[in-house]
Amino acid sequence: xxxxxxxxxxxxxxxxxxxxxxxxxxxxxxxxxxxxxxxxxxxxxxxxxxxxxxxxxxxxxxxxxxxxxxxxxxxxxxxxxxxxxxxxxxxxxxx
Amino acid sequence: xxxxxxxxxxxxxxxxxxxxxxxxxxxxxxxxxxxxxxxxxxxxxxxxxxxxxxxxxxxxxxxxxxxxxxxxxxxxxxxxxxxxxxxxxxxxxxxxxxxxxxxxxxxxxxxxxxxxxxxxxxxxxxxxxxxxxxxxxxxxxxxxxxxxxxxxxxxxxxxxxxxxxxxxxxxxxxxxxxxxxxxxxxxxxxxxxxxxxxxxxxxxxxxxxxxxxxxxxxxxxxxxxxxxxxxxxxxxxxxxxxxxxxxxxxxxxxxxxxxxxxxxxxxxxxxxxxxxxxxxxxxxxxxxxxxxxxxxxxxxxxxxxxxxxxxxxxxxxxxxxxxxxxxxxxxxxxxxxxxxxxxxxxxxxxxxxxxxxxxxxxxxxxxxxxxxxxxxxxxxxxxxxxxxxxxxxxxxxxxxxxxxxxxxxxxxxxxxxxxxxxxxxxxxxxxxxxxxxxxxxxxxxxxxxxxxxxxxxxxxxxxxxxxxxxxxxxxxxx
Numbered sequence: 001x002x003x004x005x006x007x008x009x010x011x012x013x014x015x016x017x018x019x020x021x022x023x024x025x026x027x028x029x030x031x032x033x034x035x036x037x038x039x040x041x042x043x044x045x046x047x048x049x050x051x052x053x054x055x056x057x058x059x060x061x062x063x064x065x066x067x068x069x070x071x072x073x074x075x076x077x078x079x080x081x082x083x084x085x086x087x088x089x090x091x092x093x094x095x
Numbered sequence: 096x097x098x099x100x101x102x103x104x105x106x107x108x109x110x111x112x113x114x115x116x117x118x119x120x121x122x123x124x125x126x127x128x129x130x131x132x133x134x135x136x137x138x139x140x141x142x143x144x145x146x147x148x149x150x151x152x153x154x155x156x157x158x159x160x161x162x163x164x165x166x167x168x169x170x171x172x173x174x175x176x177x178x179x180x181x182x183x184x185x186x187x188x189x190x191x192x193x194x195x196x197x198x199x200x201x202x203x204x205x206x207x208x209x210x211x212x213x214x215x216x217x218x219x220x221x222x223x224x225x226x227x228x229x230x231x232x233x234x235x236x237x238x239x240x241x242x243x244x245x246x247x248x249x250x251x252x253x254x255x256x257x258x259x260x261x262x263x264x265x266x267x268x269x270x271x272x273x274x275x276x277x278x279x280x281x282x283x284x285x286x287x288x289x290x291x292x293x294x295x296x297x298x299x300x301x302x303x304x305x306x307x308x309x310x311x312x313x314x315x316x317x318x319x320x321x322x323x324x325x326x327x328x329x330x331x332x333x334x335x336x337x338x339x340x341x342x343x344x345x346x347x348x349x350x351x352x353x354x355x356x357x358x359x360x361x362x363x364x365x366x367x368x369x370x371x372x373x374x375x376x377x378x379x380x381x382x383x384x385x386x387x388x389x390x391x392x393x394x395x396x397x398x399x400x401x402x403x404x405x406x407x408x409x410x411x412x413x414x415x416x417x418x419x420x421x422x423x424x425x426x427x428x429x430x431x432x433x434x435x436x437x438x439x440x441x442x443x444x445x446x447x448x449x450x451x452x453x454x455x456x457x458x459x460x461x462x463x464x465x466x467x468x469x470x471x472x473x474x475x476x477x478x479x480x481x482x483x484x485x486x487x488x489x490x491x492x493x494x495x496x497x498x499x500x501x502x503x504x505x506x507x508x509x510x511x512x513x514x515x516x517x518x519x520x521x522x523x524x525x526x527x528x529x530x531x532x533x534x535x536x537x538x539x540x541x542x543x544x545x546x547x548x549x550x551x552x553x554x555x556x557x558x559x560x561x562x563x564x565x566x567x568x569x570x571x572x573x
Contacts, residue, residue: 014364016177053170053192053369060374065112065149068119069133076137077129086128087236090179093226 002032096334097298100326101306102255102291103215106268108247108278109222109286110153116221116245117144117187124284132224132239138183143372150245153277154194154219155378155386157247160271160393161214163198165383171219171373174365179237180224188248190367193218194376195247200271201395202263203413212264213252222246247278253292253303258322262315265289266417270394274419288313293325295333304329305339309353311346321346325353397422405429405436414444420458424465431469438472446489463492471499481560484508512559517550517566520558524549525570535571543567 003011008027012019019027073086082089115122118135135142158165172190195217201209224239249268255261269287272278280287294306309325312318324346329339344353392400394416401412401422415425421443429439447468451461471492475485480503491502503509511517524546525532535542546567550558 014175014366051191053375054371054373056374058374059377060146062148062151063119063145065114065147066119067114067121069114069121069131071130072133073127073129076132076134076139082234084231084236086130087227087231087238088129088179089231089234090237092228092233092235093179 003028003035098295098326098330098333099298099300100256100258100322101253101294101296101303102257102261102322103253104249104251104255104261104265105290105292106249106251106265107222107288107290108157108249108268108272108280110150110245110247111276111278111286112147112149112153112245114147115243116147116150116219118243120243122244124286126240128236128238129240132242136182136239136243144187144370146373146376147245150219151194151376151378152382152386153245153275154217154247155383156275156277156390157217157249157272158195158198159383159387159390160275161195161198161200161217163214163217164196165378166192166194166196167378168192169194169218169376169378171370171376172367173370174220174367176365178223178226179235180226180239180242182224182239182242186221186223187370187373188220188367189218192375194378195249200264200267202260202267204263205259207409210254210260212254212260215250215252217247217249220246220248247272253294258319258326261291261322262319265315265318267394270417274391274393276391282313282315285313289318291318291322291325293322293329294339295326295329304333305341307339307341307353308343309346310343310356314348317346317348320348320351321353324351328353391419401425405440407436407440411440411444415440424458427465428469428472431466432472432476433469435472435476438475439469442468442472442489446486450489450493461493462495463489467492467498474499474503478510478512478559479503480508480510481556483560484510484556487556508557510559511554511557512562514562514566517554517558517563518570520550520553521546521563521567521570524553532571543571546571 005024005028008019008024008031011031012027077083077086077088080088109122110116112122114120115136118133120133120136121131123131135144155165169189170192171187173185174188174190175185177184193216195214197216198214199211200214201211203209222241222244224237224242227236227238229236251264255264269280272287273280278287282288289312291309291312292306293309294304296302296304307325307329309321312321325344332339340355343356345356346353397416398409398412401407401416402409405412407415414421416422425439425443428443429436432439447463450463451458454461468489471485471488474480474488475482480488487506488499488502488508491497491506492499496502497505528546528549531542531545535546543564547560547563550563550567
C-alpha cells in the first residue's frame with residue numbers, strides 16, 4: 001500500500017505535527033515502506049492464533065482501592081506556563 | 096409517511112471507588128481544582144498506570160446483573176485525540192476486548208408491557224478533566240480532578256423505538272447500578288450521563304437511517320426532550336427532501352434543541368491500539384464466583400418477590416422496588432405494621448412519598464422512620480383512628496411531634512367506636528335538621544352524605560365511618 005500526499009497530511013494533522021511540505025514525498029516513501037512490511041506479515045496464516053495484546057506473557061496486576069496520593073498541586077503548577085485560581089490555563093479551545 | 100425512530104444509548108456511569116482507575120488520587124466530588132490530580136492523571140513523563148481492582152469487580156457485578164458474558168481476557172487500548180483536558184493525548188479505554196460482553200435487561204413501559212433491550216457491551220475507561228470556558232483573559236481553565244476517574248461505558252443495542260423507551264431504559268440501568276452500589280447515579284454531578292444515537296426510517300424498513308449522536312444530556316427530562324427534538328428534526332429534513340448527516344450534535348437545554356458541533360466534525364479517527372503500559376486483564380473463575388455470590392437481590396427479582404410475598408400488584412411492586420432504599424423502607428414498615436402489606440404499600444407510595452417529594456428529602460434523612468409509619472398503620476388497622484384522621488397524625492409526625500400513639504393521645508384523635516356515643520350525636524343532628532330528614536325519607540338518598548358530614552363535623556372526624564353509616568341508615572329508615 002502506497003501513501004499519497006493527502007494521507008501524509010492527514011496523519012500529520014491527527015498527530016498535531018507540523019511538517020515541511022518539501023518533506024512530504026520522503027515521509028510518503030518511508031511510511032509506505034513500513035506498510036509494505038506489514039503487508040508481508042499479513043500473508044502469514046494466523047488462523048487460530050490469538051492476537052497479541054502485549055509482548056510480555058503476563059497478566060495485569062491490580063492494586064487495592066486506596067487513596068495513596070496527596071495534594072501536590074503547587075509543585076506541579078510550578079512547571080505550568082500559566083495558572084490561575086488553581087486551574088491550568090491553555091489557549092481557548094472553543095470558538 | 097409513517098416514520099420509526101431507532102435509538103441506542105451510551106451511558107457513562109462513574110464507578111464509586113475511593114481512588115482513580117489507574118492512580119491512587121482521590122475521586123471525591125467538589126474538591127478544589129487540581130488538588131486530586133497526581134502525576135499519573137497529569138500524564139507526566141515516566142508514569143505508569145496501575146489498575147484498581149475494585150473497578151474490575153464493579154464492572155463484573157454489572158455484567159452479571161445484565162446476564163452478560165464476562166470478558167475473561169480483556170485488553171486496555173489507547174483512544175487517541177487531542178484536547179487540553181486529556182493531558183496524555185489519549186484516553187485509556189477498551190476497544191476490541193471489553194470486560195462485559197453482550198447482555199440484556201427488561202424495561203417496563205407506561206402501558207404496563209415489558210420489552211427486552213440488548214446491551215451490546217460495557218467497557219472500562221478513564222474520564223477526562225474539565226474545561227472551564229469562563230473568562231480567563233481569553234484563555235480556557237483546566238481542572239484535572241476528574242481525569243482518571245473510573246467510568247463504565249454501557250452501550251445499548253439500537254433496540255429503543257421512542258424517547259419514552261430510552262428514558263425507561265436509562266432509569267432501569269440507573270436503578271441497577273444503584274442497587275449494585277457501583278455508581279451513585281447522581282446526574283447533576285455528572286456521575287451518570289448519556290449520549291444518544293438517533294436515526295429515523297420509514298416504518299417497516301429494515302435498514303437503519305443515518306444517525307446523529309447527541310451529547311451532553313444530563314437529566315431524564317432532557318433525554319426525552321433531546322431525542323424527541325432530534326426525531327422531529329430528522330423527519331422534517333427527510334420529508335423536505337434533504338438528507339441526515341452523520342455528526343455529533345449538542346443538546347442545548349436552555350433552547351430545547353440540538354445543534355451541530357462543527358468543530359468536532361472533521362473525521363474522528365481515534366487510532367485505537369493496545370496500551371503497551373497495561374497487560375491483558377484476566378478474571379478467573381474463583382473471583383467471578385466470589386463476585387456472583389456478593390450480588391444483592393436485583394430489582395426484577397425483588398419485584399417478583401414483593402408480588403408473591405406481599406400480594407402487591409405489579410405496578411405497586413415496581414414502584415416500591417425502583418430503588419433499594421425505598422424497597423428496604425417498605426419492608427421495614429410492613430414488618431412494624433404487623434403485616435399490613437397493602438396499607439403499608441399505600442402509605443409508603445402515597446403520603447410518605449409525597450412528603451419526601453415536597454421537602455426534597457432522602458428516606459434516610461426524613462423525620463418519619465419505618466417504625467413510626469408502621470405504628471401509625473397499626474392504629475388504622477385496629478380501628479383506633481380512621482384513614483382520614485391518620486393523615487392528620489402523619490402530618491404531625493412529619494412535623495416532629497412524636498410517634499402516632501402519643502399524637503393520638505395528646506390531640507384526642509381516638510376514633511369513637513362506642514355506638515351509644517355515635518347514636519347520641521346522630522340523634523342531635525337529626526333533631527336539628529328536620530327538613531332534610533323529611534326530604535331523605537321522601538326519597539332523596541343523596542342527603543345521606545349530608546348527615547355523615549354533619550356527624551363527622553360534630554365529632555371532629557372521629558366517628559368510626561363504618562359504624563356511623565350503618566347507624567345513620569338504621570335511624571333514617573326506621
